[in-house]
Amino acid sequence: MDLRSLARELGLSTSTVSRALNGYHDVKEETRKRVFEAAEKFGYEASAVARRLRSRKAEAIGVILTPPQSQFADPFFLELLTGIDEALTGTPFHLLVTAAHDKKDELERIRRLVGGRRVDGLIFARTEADDPRIALLQQQGTPFATMGRSNAEQPFAWIDIDHRVVGEEAVRRLAGFGHRRIGLINTPAHLMYSHHCRQGYDRAHRDLGLPAHDDLVVDGGLDREAGRHGVDRLLALADPPSALICGNDMIAIGAMERLQERGLVVAKDVAVIGCDDQPLAQFSSPPLTTFAAPVRRAGRHLAELLLQVIEGASPQGLQEVWQPELVVRKSDGGPGTPR
Amino acid sequence: MDLRSLARELGLSTSTVSRALNGYHDVKEETRKRVFEAAEKFGYEASAVARRLRSRKAEAIGVILTPPQSQFADPFFLELLTGIDEALTGTPFHLLVTAAHDKKDELERIRRLVGGRRVDGLIFARTEADDPRIALLQQQGTPFATMGRSNAEQPFAWIDIDHRVVGEEAVRRLAGFGHRRIGLINTPAHLMYSHHCRQGYDRAHRDLGLPAHDDLVVDGGLDREAGRHGVDRLLALADPPSALICGNDMIAIGAMERLQERGLVVAKDVAVIGCDDQPLAQFSSPPLTTFAAPVRRAGRHLAELLLQVIEGASPQGLQEVWQPELVVRKSDGGPGTPR
DNA sequence: CATCGGTACAAAATCGTTTTTGATGCTCAC
DNA sequence: GTGAGCATCAAAAACGATTTTGTACCGATG
Numbered sequence: 001m002d003l004r005s006l007a008r009e010l011g012l013s014t015s016t017v018s019r020a021l022n023g024y025h026d027v028k029e030e031t032r033k034r035v036f037e038a039a040e041k042f043g044y045e046a047s048a049v050a051r052r053l054r055s056r057k058a059e060a061i062g063v064i065l066t067p068p069q070s071q072f073a074d075p076f077f078l079e080l081l082t083g084i085d086e087a088l089t090g091t092p093f094h095l096l097v098t099a100a101h102d103k104k105d106e107l108e109r110i111r112r113l114v115g116g117r118r119v120d121g122l123i124f125a126r127t128e129a130d131d132p133r134i135a136l137l138q139q140q141g142t143p144f145a146t147m148g149r150s151n152a153e154q155p156f157a158w159i160d161i162d163h164r165v166v167g168e169e170a171v172r173r174l175a176g177f178g179h180r181r182i183g184l185i186n187t188p189a190h191l192m193y194s195h196h197c198r199q200g201y202d203r204a205h206r207d208l209g210l211p212a213h214d215d216l217v218v219d220g221g222l223d224r225e226a227g228r229h230g231v232d233r234l235l236a237l238a239d240p241p242s243a244l245i246c247g248n249d250m251i252a253i254g255a256m257e258r259l260q261e262r263g264l265v266v267a268k269d270v271a272v273i274g275c276d277d278q279p280l281a282q283f284s285s286p287p288l289t290t291f292a293a294p295v296r297r298a299g300r301h302l303a304e305l306l307l308q309v310i311e312g313a314s315p316q317g318l319q320e321v322w323q324p325e326l327v328v329r330k331s332d333g334g335p336g337t338p339r
Numbered sequence: 340m341d342l343r344s345l346a347r348e349l350g351l352s353t354s355t356v357s358r359a360l361n362g363y364h365d366v367k368e369e370t371r372k373r374v375f376e377a378a379e380k381f382g383y384e385a386s387a388v389a390r391r392l393r394s395r396k397a398e399a400i401g402v403i404l405t406p407p408q409s410q411f412a413d414p415f416f417l418e419l420l421t422g423i424d425e426a427l428t429g430t431p432f433h434l435l436v437t438a439a440h441d442k443k444d445e446l447e448r449i450r451r452l453v454g455g456r457r458v459d460g461l462i463f464a465r466t467e468a469d470d471p472r473i474a475l476l477q478q479q480g481t482p483f484a485t486m487g488r489s490n491a492e493q494p495f496a497w498i499d500i501d502h503r504v505v506g507e508e509a510v511r512r513l514a515g516f517g518h519r520r521i522g523l524i525n526t527p528a529h530l531m532y533s534h535h536c537r538q539g540y541d542r543a544h545r546d547l548g549l550p551a552h553d554d555l556v557v558d559g560g561l562d563r564e565a566g567r568h569g570v571d572r573l574l575a576l577a578d579p580p581s582a583l584i585c586g587n588d589m590i591a592i593g594a595m596e597r598l599q600e601r602g603l604v605v606a607k608d609v610a611v612i613g614c615d616d617q618p619l620a621q622f623s624s625p626p627l628t629t630f631a632a633p634v635r636r637a638g639r640h641l642a643e644l645l646l647q648v649i650e651g652a653s654p655q656g657l658q659e660v661w662q663p664e665l666v667v668r669k670s671d672g673g674p675g676t677p678r
Numbered sequence: 679c680a681t682c683g684g685t686a687c688a689a690a691a692t693c694g695t696t697t698t699t700g701a702t703g704c705t706c707a708c
Numbered sequence: 709g710t711g712a713g714c715a716t717c718a719a720a721a722a723c724g725a726t727t728t729t730g731t732a733c734c735g736a737t738g
Binding site: 343353354386391392393 | 723724725726727728
């Protein structure tokens with residue numbers, strides 16, 4: 001059933017029916033009522049495609065899952081998507097999801113999504129310094145919002161978990177347990193939040209007067225393998241660390257695996273702290289002490305910010321820094337004894 | 340840059356440019372080349388909305404995440420989505436995702452997606468006997484494919500993991516270890532595969548001549564809580580089971596948690612077998628013996644089937660039953676001793 | 679030489695809405 | 709009693725592509 005048939009059925013013009021349905025005020029209340037009843041009766045549902053063509057809106061927002069881990073399997077993106085979908089419920093907006101293979105592919109997909117006007121705006125995560133995605137979208141004037149800030153000139157909408165706090169508080173806590181050599185297995189250095197984590201880590205070392213520590217920092221991937229590799233690198237040092245801060249939970253889990261393979265007892269021999277509080281964190285052995293990042297809530301709020309930008313709001317002021325919160329479990333040695 | 344501008348730039352009509360780009364044969368090869376070069380130069384990208392309106396295709400497929408656990412956080416759906424997205428890469432089709440709150444909401448969302456022609460077809464999972472979603476879509480003539488079969492009259496495209504095998508093989512294995520009282524904490528009874536699992540479970544009991552077992556079967560949810568609750572129910576029996584088969588891995592993990600809280604040692608006191616082989620299964624303590632269901636591959640294939648149906652293929656013959664495969668870890672007691 | 683068939687392009691219709699502009703009749707004021 | 713103002717609806721344009729139909733030209737064919 002299309003608009004024309006419905007109008008014919010009612011003995012009205014398509015314009016009147018359309019305006020009745022869309023709540024314009026130049027249609028008599030009685031007529032509007034008739035229209036709504038007929039629409040209900042015939043199960044009329046406006047063609048989204050036609051409406052979007054005419055009104056030049058896609059009524060959809062796109063989310064790009066980024067390499068390398070990309071995939072839906074990445075628990076971070078899961079939470080983010082859930083939050084975004086929550087925010088979109090009740091709006092006419094749809095959620096369009098696509099996973100990029102590599103960085104080139106990612107830009108290509110953005111171009112396609114925006115060029116073909118498939119989406120009104122985009123959300124993506126894991127921002128970098130001089131992020132090419134941000135540059136592209138700002139140049140095109142496309143609305144977007146990101147999980148993580150960047151250093152772009154122009155303001156844009158973002159939410160960021162303060163990873164400086166993660167780095168800093170983790171060091172303070174571990175130092176409080178007596179550790180002097182605290183390793184950091186960080187996420188890839190090009191990521192903005194990786195940089196922040198390192199900053200916090202450094203600051204705490206400075207403030208607490210801990211010894212030099214450049215050799216105690218390694219970075220690489222986002223996955224278990226990165227954790228395993230980091231452990232091998234750090235334990236090869238002449239004076240290896242007695243505690244490890246990991247850039248995310250998967251790294252931490254990989255690190256704990258490897259420590260155990262090498263005959264060390266997590267928490268007792270080497271303390272471990274993660275970041276993100278993924279569901280897995282409570283199932284690892286030992287259960288992981290980690291910083292909770294409210295990613296789902298962030299996704300919800302990001303979608304809200306993006307909708308505002310799409311409505312024409314200036315991105316000025318649409319930035320928020322959120323504080324992570326420590327979840328204490330068993331992997332950080334509690335008030336226990338360092339090696 | 341739209342088609343008209345491009346045509347003007349080239350001194351051609353819009354129809355010729357369109358036909359050139361779309362590979363029709365009534366365009367001189369040289370002209371086509373010029374068109375492609377100009378399109379490249381001006382960065383022309385056809386408006387997806389306009390094309391879809393004219394060609395009456397949405398170029399998108401929808402996936403409904405079902406209640407109750409719904410949400411993206413459900414590892415099953417993650418895997419499924421990943422597979423679907425993989426299959427869609429390289430096609431013009433997009434992936435539209437939405438999570439329903441409850442069953443009524445689910446039907447409503449289907450109606451909206453299809454009515455507004457936002458999608459050309461749908462994929463959903465966790466089929467039931469007399470599934471109202473199937474009835475609705477068949478009546479509307481909308482293409483769809485499901486994870487899980489049903490009992491609808493008309494054929495439709497589906498893939499199913501054979502849960503009869505799960506139920507049957509699990510019992511056979513556990514009976515082989517000497518267990519006589521084998522519990523089943525099943526997924527909700529209205530689900531089709533729950534029914535199949537029970538069938539296999541019953542058949543194995545019959546074939547092996549095991550004693551009556553109706554009291555040994557409970558069902559409820561899909562989550563950890565269901566597993567915990569199931570354990571409480573079964574251990575309250577006068578003659579409690581020494582082994583448990585769980586409808587999925589989350590149930591199994593919940594069950595193991597609860598068993599341990601009650602002072603029992605999994606594998607030694609009570610053997611546990613799960614189903615699905617979620618990523619979590621290898622991290623549980625003890626690591627879970629479970630049946631691997633290749634859900635991601637199924638997602639990929641489901642998308643392929645759906646695309647065929649959308650192209651006009653008859654759903655006749657587009658059905659597949661896949662075999663689960665046992666992954667042996669530590670929770671089933673191996674060749675150990677029953678209590 | 680009339681016609682036929684094929685090539686290469688253009689013109690026009692179309693998809694199903696929303697938006698803009700126009701038309702009608704009525705009331706009210708001056 | 710005429711024109712302004714308002715209420716209500718209709719007609720027509722627009723969105724930007726694809727598809728259908730039309731046309732000009734050319735060589736071949738009988």
